[in-house]
Amino acid sequence: MPDTRRNFLRRSALIAGTALAGAGLARSTSAAPLEVPPTAQQPGRPIPPASYGMPSKFESQVVRRRTDVFVNRQNWSDWSMTPLQHQHGIVTPNGLIFERHHAGIPDIDPATHRLVIHGMVKQPLVFSMDNLLRYPSVSKFHFMECSGNTLTDWTKVASTTVQQTHGLLSCAQWTGVPVSWLLDEAGVAPAARWVLFEGADGSNHTRSIPLDKVMDDVLLVYAQNGEMLRPEQGYPLRAFIPGWEGNVSVKWLRRIKVADQPWHFRSETARYTDPMPDGKWRQFSFVMECKSVITRPSGGMKLDRPGFHEIQGFAWSGRGRVSAVDLSVDGGKNWQTSTLEEPVIDKCLTRFRYRWNWDGRPAVIASRAVDSTGYVQPTVQDIMKARAIAGFVQHHNGVFPWSVSASGEVRNAIA
Numbered sequence: 001m002p003d004t005r006r007n008f009l010r011r012s013a014l015i016a017g018t019a020l021a022g023a024g025l026a027r028s029t030s031a032a033p034l035e036v037p038p039t040a041q042q043p044g045r046p047i048p049p050a051s052y053g054m055p056s057k058f059e060s061q062v063v064r065r066r067t068d069v070f071v072n073r074q075n076w077s078d079w080s081m082t083p084l085q086h087q088h089g090i091v092t093p094n095g096l097i098f099e100r101h102h103a104g105i106p107d108i109d110p111a112t113h114r115l116v117i118h119g120m121v122k123q124p125l126v127f128s129m130d131n132l133l134r135y136p137s138v139s140k141f142h143f144m145e146c147s148g149n150t151l152t153d154w155t156k157v158a159s160t161t162v163q164q165t166h167g168l169l170s171c172a173q174w175t176g177v178p179v180s181w182l183l184d185e186a187g188v189a190p191a192a193r194w195v196l197f198e199g200a201d202g203s204n205h206t207r208s209i210p211l212d213k214v215m216d217d218v219l220l221v222y223a224q225n226g227e228m229l230r231p232e233q234g235y236p237l238r239a240f241i242p243g244w245e246g247n248v249s250v251k252w253l254r255r256i257k258v259a260d261q262p263w264h265f266r267s268e269t270a271r272y273t274d275p276m277p278d279g280k281w282r283q284f285s286f287v288m289e290c291k292s293v294i295t296r297p298s299g300g301m302k303l304d305r306p307g308f309h310e311i312q313g314f315a316w317s318g319r320g321r322v323s324a325v326d327l328s329v330d331g332g333k334n335w336q337t338s339t340l341e342e343p344v345i346d347k348c349l350t351r352f353r354y355r356w357n358w359d360g361r362p363a364v365i366a367s368r369a370v371d372s373t374g375y376v377q378p379t380v381q382d383i384m385k386a387r388a389i390a391g392f393v394q395h396h397n398g399v400f401p402w403s404v405s406a407s408g409e410v411r412n413a414i415a
């Protein structure tokens with residue numbers, strides 16, 4: 001039977017209808033009703049006059065965590081990671097969005113906060129938050145990934161969980177004003193080519209972005225997943241640059257300047273550049289290339305027994321949509337097609353699923369994403385042919401394997 005997409009779908013439907021039902025996931029029992037639990041014998045908590053809802057106390061393990069690998073780097077320039085193994089859909093809850101700041105989190109009063117647009121424009125402009133909130137807005141689902149994601153696990157195992165290997169990744173619905181609208185209002189000079197974004201935090205984090213990209217899809221964001229930004233995500237205002245490394249999405253935004261060339265800031269020279277095989281360094285490597293990872297099962301989990309297990313994970317691309325995710329359960333020798341879950345959105349996390357009948361023998365599972373440009377997620381060995389990876393190297397989008405032992409333990413298998 002040719003492995004066409006239709007045949008594959010038919011086969012998955014068959015599996016869904018029969019095999020999982022017989023997998024013993026629910027225990028059969030006699031028809032007697034369950035005992036009435038105490039919670040059903042008394043009223044529950046009343047609704048307080050006003051509240052902000054919190055997760056169940058039984059979900060207290062679902063939290064952001066700082067890096068386990070750089071244990072001595074507990075300072076203001078730090079990061080915390082999203083628990084991807086607990087993320088059930090494409091949206092990262094606001095309290096779990098990873099954090100990365102170079103000088104801690106400032107507390108900015110929106111009443112006094114100002115944004116200036118100046119440089120090569122006809123009319124410089126200053127905005128209060130009230131002004132910006134008066135503009136029409138757009139809301140878009142996109143992922144954001146720090147270019148340092150997976151930095152510690154290129155060639156040897158350093159991290160145990162997917163939170164630690166891939167948790168500098170989140171996905172949200174971003175709401176704000178396209179920067180192009182405000183630049184059109186300011187009147188960009190014909191010779192302009194680059195745009196500066198500067199933060200109001202202690203690091204004065206600043207980046208140069210090509211004008212073409214800014215006019216295409218860059219947003220001035222004030223809300224995420226329906227509520228105003230959290231302080232750690234840039235409250236009250238940040239830049240959001242879809243599909244590009246998180247670093248360029250400047251938080252606590254206070255200044256936009258237009259010019260005819262880039263500025264070569266610290267984050268464009270000493271940091272956020274990539275070593276190349278010829279000893280030179282690649283600058284302005286903005287795009288986050290197509291990548292994917294299996295989140296379930298993933299490092300630190302245990303498969304209770306052989307039989308059917310749904311493999312789940314996320315795929316994303318800074319260049320477009322995810323068009324396919326291949327799945328291997330034999331360390332990359334053979335690949336099958338997984339099922340992509342709707343919606344599949346441009347520059348957004350996409351969920352994939354694969355029904356695996358584990359025979360109980362040691363296995364190595366991995367995913368390999370393909371995006372709408374035809375680009376195939378490479379192996380680390382492939383990446384190493386084009387780039388030098390010694391030291392503190394960013395932009396690791398390689399295929400990432402997990403091993404499953406005969407007793408069901410799942411471990412990082414990058415080595």
Ligand SMILES: Nc1nc2c(c(=O)[nH]1)N[C@H]1C(S)=C(S)[C@@H](COP(=O)(O)O)O[C@H]1N2
Nearest residue numbers: 098099100101102146199205233246247251
């Ligand atoms: N002003 C400012 N913006 C910043 C940073 C910063 O330290 N200061 N960190 C950058 C980095 S490296 C990343 S990956 C993203 C992280 O955004 P998040 O904390 O909302 O996930 O913000 C970027 N914007």
Ligand SMILES: [Mo]
Nearest residue numbers: 146147246247
């Ligand atoms: Mo970052």
